[in-house]
Amino acid sequence: MAPPGMAAAADDGRFCLPWAAPAGAAQFENWGDSGIVVTSPLTEATSTDVSGDKQQAQMGGAMTQSVAVHVDSCAVSKDGSSRDQKVQRRLAQNREAARKSRMRKKAYIVELESSRVKLAQLEQELQRARQQAPPEAMICSALRFHPAINYRVYSASAFDLEYARWLDEHQRHMTDLRVALAAPQIGDDDLRVLVDGAMLHYEHMFRLKGAATRADVFHVLSGMWASPAERFFMWLGGFRSSELLKVLAGHVEPLTEQQLVGICSLRQSSQQAEDALSQGMEALQQALADTLAAAAAAGAGAGAADSVTNYMGQMAVAMGKLATVENFLRQADLLRQQTLQQMRRILTTRQAARALLVVSDYFSRLRALSSLWLTRPRD
Incomplete structure (x- = not known):
């Protein structure tokens, strides 16, 4: 002889396990004794549809979130790669500018050294001229510091x-x-x-x-x-x-x-x-x-x-x-x-x-x- 819960379920013609229906959608009888839930066909179908819709919605939302995360990660990676390329290009330009600056500095130093050598030679020639011809040396010395003369190093x-x-x-x-x-x-x-x-x-x-x-x-x-x-x-x-x-x-x-x-x-x-x-x-x-x-x-x-x-x-x-x-x-x-x-x-x-x-x-x-x-x- 079946228990009361079983008889109710037999009249309906169906049995439903406790985990087959969501909470709040079924009527509970003798929960402490048997744990069998009695539901109606309409309730079961509705609950099954609702559960499926929710599961599909949850799965769709998860997929959307994963796609969005993937797109965001791709955008971030692309943006980072572009930023890295700009930084590398800027560093390369800075290195090239520094190299040219060093070359100009070397050329300027060489030119100054050449001018210094020429000036030393001129001073030696002037010293010899002073020793050989004192009056002409006095004239050259006077003209050298005349305000109307502007001496420049040139070539x-x-x-x-x-x-x-x-x-x-x-x-x-x-x-x-x-x-x-x-x-x-x-x-x-x-x-x-x-x-x-x-x-x-x-x-x-x-x-x-x-x-x-x-x-x-x-x-x-x-x-x-x-x-x-x-x-x-x-x-x-x-x-x-x-x-x-x-x-x-x-x-x-x-x-x-x-x-x-x-x-x-x-x-x-x-x-x-x-x-x-x-x-x-x-x-x-x-x-x-x-x-x-x-x-x-x-x-x-x-x-x-x-x-x-x-x-x-x-x-x-x-x-x-x-x-x-x-x-x-x-x-x-x-x-x-x-x-x-x-x-x-x-x-x-x-x-x-x-x-x-x-x-x-x-x-x-x-x-x-x-x-x-x-x-x-x-x-």
Whole structure:
């Protein structure tokens, strides 16, 4: 005979174990005696569905959380890897900058050591001059500390080397311009970048000449850094702006009427400035010659002591006049620089590109003529 709990379950036709139904969804009878739970079919089905849904929801949530954690970990790893790459790249850049800085420092130290050796040699020569000719040594000592003289350590060959490098870079700019003008797909914006780069390169050359002028004005003025044919046409250490505009006028066409007027006006003003600088240079040469002649006449009729004193005074005056040569040379370079800038403003981008090529070809032909002349057969 079945127990009461079993009879109830038999009437329903089903038995359910205690762990098959969730708490709160079943009725408990005689829990302490048998532990059998009696449920109805509707309750059991509902509880089973609810349990399955909850389990699926829990499994879906767990999977979502695991995927999110995996994605976050991947993002963190990628972000960390990118940050590491940036740090490594920055460290590499810092090492390269430090290496270049050390190289510059070594070169500077070598240059200082070379200057020190040259200075020691000059001091030794000056000491020998004092022992051999005391009056001349007194003159040199007086001139050395004259306020009108500014002694600098320089090397004329350094400017020659820098100018040679400038020429190589200039040829690269001209090649780029030539290729761009020959390519029909090149737009004005891209061509303007090349033209502006060539103009900036000219400004770099003027800065080099300015530094060389302060170091040795006669080296720049003589044009020994240029080819012989270039020196033949040279005016105050460079080209004449008016002659350059004359060369451009016939090769940069078609020009509008307004452009023609602008170029003619620029050429006229350049010619006037060149004439003024030339007259000033001639007056300076005459004044310097008169100063040296007066010093020679005064020294001829004076005693030894007075001769040295007059010589020192007149040479100090002459040195002061020579300082004016730097001003003339700087003004001539400024005129050349402003002429190129004005030409760039008057012409269009393509016309300016052709003008730069015309100027470059003109000076290239002068250098080629010099090479041919130097290598000509001699009887």
